[in-house]
Amino acid sequence: MKNSAQRDLFPGALEMMILRTLKRQPLHGYALVQHIKRTSDDLLQIEEGSLYPALQRLLKEELVKAEWGISSTNRRVRIYKLTAAGAKHLERQVSSFEKMLEGITRVLARGES
């Protein structure tokens, strides 16, 4: 059951976006999805089914931590927070991603001329 959005994202992209979002503020799962959707102007559709496994991965690697809390609509939700290790990891990921993006952009630009 792989959808196109996930297939198009490179490995690690979902985690990177989760970490980036959580860097701004702690969020619960549903809010995370909504936030990513909103900020990307609906360009990126997060497969909600793959969100939780990704979150579990991050939890296990101690890049995020989670605790139960209450949402704005008064529901019991699990709120995820970035850890120090998570912040460092994000920095590394982003810089390497930017390098890669730059490379890709250059290749694409060259191809046009």
Next chain:
Amino acid sequence: MRRLRAWLFRLAGQLHKGAADRELTAELESHLKLHIEDNLRAGMNAEQARRQALIKLGGIEQTKESYRDRKGLPMLETLLQDLRFAARMLRKNLGVTAIVVVTLALGVGANTAIFGLVNGLLLQRLPVPAAEEIAALVIKSGDSSLGALGFSYPQFVEFREQTAPICEVFGSATAWRLNFTAERHSDTLTIGGVSSNYFSALGVKPALGRLVLPGEGEHPGEPAILVLSYSFWQRRFGGDPRVIGKQVRVGGKPATIVGVMEKEFRGQFTVFEMDAYAPLSTAFDDSRASNFWNSRDIHMMLVLGRLKPGVTLAQAQSRFDVISRRLAAQYPVTDKDLSVRVMDERLSRPIPYANNAFIVFSGLFLILGALVLLLACTNILNILMARASVRQREMAIRAALGGARYRLIRQMLTETMLTALLGGIAGVTLGAGLNHLASSTHLLDIPVRLGFGFDWRVFAYALAVVVFTAIAAGLSPALRASRADVNTVLHQGGRPDAGGKARHKVRGDLMGAQVAGSLMLLIVAGLFVRSLRAVEHMDIGFDPNQLLNVRLDPSVSNFSETQTKEFYRSLETRVRALPGVESVSLASAVPVAYMLGKQSIYIEGRPVPPGQKAPEVLFNSVDAPYFETLRIRILLGRAFTDADSESSPRVAIVNETMAKHFWPNGSPIGKRFSLTGDAGPFAEVVGVARDGKYRVLAEDPQPYFYVPLTQDFAAQRTLQIRSAMPPDSLAPVVQHEIQALDANDPIEEIQTMKESLGGTLGYFIYRLGASLAAAMGLLGLLLAVVGVYGVVSYAATQRTQELGIRMALGASPRQILFLLLRQGAQLVAAGLLFGLAGAWLLTRVMSHMLVGVSPSDPVTYVSVAALLSSITLLACWIPARRARRVDPMVALRYE
């Protein structure tokens, strides 16, 4: 390190699955609710809101599944899942499970029992330190016609001295069935007479007291001492530690018990366990074996060597070759063509014969065991294939629901493996039980030990057998079932396994293979049984029925020669007067028992050329009524009479073979030969007796002669009584008479001639072979019948619809019966052909194991094939008959 930690987390996740699962479920629930609320706010109705939310989330179960795949150890988890499911399936199909388990238990049981035997006999090393250094030294000399299978004592000593730099040579000679008296009670013991360095070279320890010490007992006349084996100590003295220092009598001579052997060491021969050990001087004292110490012709020592560290068998071999050649040159008469083979001790078992058929024997029975296992496998395969086609629907649906093919195969294999393990456990238990039975039964006249060798090798073997079975029998049905196409299967309208033409063919092949395998087993069994019958009906030259043998040694009482003669004379008179006694006689040897006399003979007028050995011939000293008591016919001349006394001219009676061999032209009557030398004194041949069996049952006719006991004194004699009553009922009365004459109880042994013939040299080995082979044959037959029945009845059920159509179109029940029978018969016939060919090949190795029957004996082949084909056809006929009664209407509606 991180990987390891992740792995540990996963394992922990596995254990705390419940809690983590609940947490995830709660989280997903709340996610859904939030989403639904949003959707409601966006203006959807309740149902739409929920539906959209669910679609977005991609289904709670899938999410959980993909989360779980990361969390636990998927391998372990699916294995546990498979196992749980398999156990459930097995419980649900208890009948099928039971059949498979029992079938496999029989196959594995038979195999482990045989392998246990082979393991103990051939694979396990002696239980001594650094056992890999122990080599067997097998001697072969020019004259091995009389079964010279050991070293003479002088040869042993020479080899021990001359090979000392590379190897410590030690050995033992068995004293069979010596009388042992302790605490006023007599037993017959088999005693290992050991060289003084025997125990030190082996490196075994006493459980109690001491063993034979280096330098002890290698000269006749030293004080007699005895070391008990652990099991004899337990059996006879109840493990009493006070036996040390006890005064006992061995072979009538006083001896002291000095020690008890450690429990683990059960003798050098794996098969025979000695009751006790004694130095050579105790076991072979002057009165019993005066020539033992000097003669190069008495080959009693079975010799081993402990190679010095770093010395290879090949290096030792070349050293022994040099010494053998030197001795052959030094003693051209006795040591002609002498050679010694240095070999792995395990290959020389059970007795270091120069040509050991035992390995072939073991190999044959391992093959038979494998055949039984293959038959069992085939049956299981049949059952599993039938089950697999029933479960094809299930598999197709599982595949349609996204079950990966490898998971389905794994699931099926897990089921098979679980069943096979159950069968394996049952089988090993059965095998161990059989083995225990064999070890605790006192089978024989000598302490034979068959139960042993249940170590890791046996379990590894059993496990290999189980895994092999599970894969051989489980893989193909699993592959088939998993290949099922959901469309086809679901459209078959509930009729499993339609159009399985290929599958029918496979079943047919299996059935043919079963018939073939079972035929091979039965032919081998048939040959062994026929060989046993041939041996039992063999002309042994005398009538063994209604005979009682009482072996006596009055030297315990320190009788003089005159007193001994007087003792025997009055004993014979007394026993002859007992009611029911027909005839009584005395002899120094009993045919086909352990006591043998052998003599060099010198024919009058034909001096032995210098540098050559006089021919050696087996003989017996007997009294006048001997030929009447044993019913040995005198063909020419006369039997001995009371007139043949010490003072009368020396006489002898020869057998037919001896007469033909030494006096080929004309009658031997009146011819003379000497037992001492070319110069005489000579004994005159007065009669020719019928040939018989003397050493072993399977021997070729060989020369033999008799001399009167009056002219060749022997203290140890066997009283032989022919009676009208069952001979063993006479034993107590005879015992009473003997004790009345000699309070010291000189009886060494009482047994009927039939019992004596059942011993190792007699029928035992044939009976053992025949019963083992027969058991395997019957097992094979049973498995084949069940298999054939199963295949035919399954095929008949599968074809119910077709048969219904045939009947609706006018086929008579008779035609239906023949249709089914013809197919069965074709398969059976093909199986028989292959089986006959296989059996012919397999039995090539049996030629040395059979007596009086050829390995390609047509009677066995034809009768066994006929028997098997009728039984298997019957197994076809029963289900075929049932199928013919099918009601066409019912059959067509069966869809």
